[in-house]
Amino acid sequence: MEGSPRMINIIKFVNARRQVIFIPSKNRVKLPVLQYLAAKTEPERDYTEREVTALLSGWLSGPDPDVARRLLIDEGLLARTIDGARYWRRPFDENWSIH
Structure with a gap:
């Protein structure tokens, strides 16, 4: 579908334990890696x-x-x-995948 965000596979930025090993500098890939990390926080907490x-x-x-x-x-x-003193997760659309 034209205009829809492309899913970015972040597998090369995580290890076997699914820990991030590298945060890329290119925004096209950096944002999905950061979204992956942000998704580890609980919404509304x-x-x-x-x-x-x-x-x-x-x-x-x-x-x-x-x-x-x-x-x-x-x-x-x-x-x-x-x-x-206080941090919280903001809403975002996930456009990453990990396989």
Whole structure:
């Protein structure tokens, strides 16, 4: 269908344990990898910075969880209060697949 987002297979960016081993720099592929990580958070749940970092640490094998957390904020997949005390997942359309 014309105009629909293409599914991106992120398999080459995860290991056998489905942990992200690399966050690409190209937005076309970076966004699906970040969406994959954001999908590990529960919708409608508030997290502390420490909880987000701990959760990401379990799903990352290589990338720094602090960097991943900032990228998730920058791409609008996670939101946070101005003081950084509370984080939550923002709605997004998933356009990634993993096989």
